Amino acid sequence: MPACNSHTFFGLQVFVCFLIISQMPSQTPRKLEVCASPMATRICNICKEIHDSWGMLNLSQLALSLAGLSKLERKQIKETYKVMYGEDMADLHQRIQVLGNQRNDVLDAQKLCTALSVWMLDSHERDATFAREAIEQADTNYKALVEIFVGRKSSHIMLMKQAYQVRFRRQLDQDIINLEPPHPYQKILVALSTSHKAHQVDVSQHIAKCDAMRLYEAGESGSRAIDESVVLEILSKRSIPLMKLTFCSYKHIYGHDYTKSLKNGNSKDFEATLRTVIKCMCSPTSYYAKKLFQALQVSIQAADAGELSRMIMSRAEVDMNEIQGVLQKKYGTELRDAICERIPSGDYRDFLVALATKAITTH
Numbered sequence: 001m002p003a004c005n006s007h008t009f010f011g012l013q014v015f016v017c018f019l020i021i022s023q024m025p026s027q028t029p030r031k032l033e034v035c036a037s038p039m040a041t042r043i044c045n046i047c048k049e050i051h052d053s054w055g056m057l058n059l060s061q062l063a064l065s066l067a068g069l070s071k072l073e074r075k076q077i078k079e080t081y082k083v084m085y086g087e088d089m090a091d092l093h094q095r096i097q098v099l100g101n102q103r104n105d106v107l108d109a110q111k112l113c114t115a116l117s118v119w120m121l122d123s124h125e126r127d128a129t130f131a132r133e134a135i136e137q138a139d140t141n142y143k144a145l146v147e148i149f150v151g152r153k154s155s156h157i158m159l160m161k162q163a164y165q166v167r168f169r170r171q172l173d174q175d176i177i178n179l180e181p182p183h184p185y186q187k188i189l190v191a192l193s194t195s196h197k198a199h200q201v202d203v204s205q206h207i208a209k210c211d212a213m214r215l216y217e218a219g220e221s222g223s224r225a226i227d228e229s230v231v232l233e234i235l236s237k238r239s240i241p242l243m244k245l246t247f248c249s250y251k252h253i254y255g256h257d258y259t260k261s262l263k264n265g266n267s268k269d270f271e272a273t274l275r276t277v278i279k280c281m282c283s284p285t286s287y288y289a290k291k292l293f294q295a296l297q298v299s300i301q302a303a304d305a306g307e308l309s310r311m312i313m314s315r316a317e318v319d320m321n322e323i324q325g326v327l328q329k330k331y332g333t334e335l336r337d338a339i340c341e342r343i344p345s346g347d348y349r350d351f352l353v354a355l356a357t358k359a360i361t362t363h
Contacts, residue, residue, distance in 0.1 A: 067354035
């Protein structure tokens with residue numbers, strides 16, 4: 001008999017519990033009284049807490065519980081919840097929106113409900129949602145799209161595009177191409193999207209050096225007008241790790257960062273866009289620390305928008321510890337304190353703080 005992995009074994013535990021429940025009298029509450037492991041017991045208890053919160057308007061405790069869950073736990077909860085209560089967690093958004101509208105602090109509750117709904121999605125589904133929101137904004141949030149394409153693995157990007165097509169019945173690449181008015185970000189995003197489909201897995205020092213020299217010849221060595229076609233070709237054919245190595249090789253060979261050379265060119269819009277993309281790719285912790293700091297310097301109303309929660313949710317399980325370190329060292333700001341100062345008191349703020357400190361409390 002083939003061995004099963006831990007995820008499959010957990011599913012079997014829940015299934016056994018379900019079989020036990022199915023033999024109970026009909027008047028018995030439909031909950032998992034017996035679970036096969038401490039982990040399964042914890043997941044069952046959280047599912048019960050989520051279900052019970054509908055009638056008690058207890059969004060605060062629910063939010064803190066969900067913020068502390070790992071990716072695997074969230075996935076297990078969605079599966080277990082359906083077994084226990086016969087409902088799909090995909091319907092959570094509508095349920096908690098109704099719950100939020102019944103509270104006195106409706107605005108805070110609505111923001112919290114929206115954030116909880118997105119947080120409970122699988123990461124590729126969450127990025128698909130973020131991508132659609134970025135595209136639908138009156139002023140397209142190109143940086144949010146860049147952060148997805150340079151910060152995720154190719155397998156994730158593929159699943160994200162599939163989720164985008166299923167949820168919105170549209171093709172993400174085509175939506176990016178069709179954006180008006182035209183912007184240099186579109187060229188770079190299309191190139192990055194292509195790279196996730198076409199690049200080689202191996203990272204070659206030789207290729208990185210050759211690409212670094214091509215970048216130099218396409219910019220600094222010539223008329224100072226960058227050759228966009230060379231840059232776009234490299235972005236479309238190389239993996240993110242190989243591009244990072246290319247930019248490291250460039251600095252080693254020519255004594256300065258490639259982004260420094262972009263300040264001297266004539267294609268100002270393209271070069272400014274490319275600088276942002278490279279900073280996000282090569283120095284993500286500094287990039288996000290700066291963005292979070294900027295987001296928290298604006299008015300309370302603006303800071304309370306979805307951009308802040310999007311960044312926190314995107315990095316909570318990636319590098320939030322490192323980002324907070326840069327934020328403290330470079331800007332003298334503690335993320336927890338900054339959120340509390342700029343966001344009005346309420347469950348939504350508490351949820352953001354819980355996510356922002358998640359990496360510290362769970363590692």
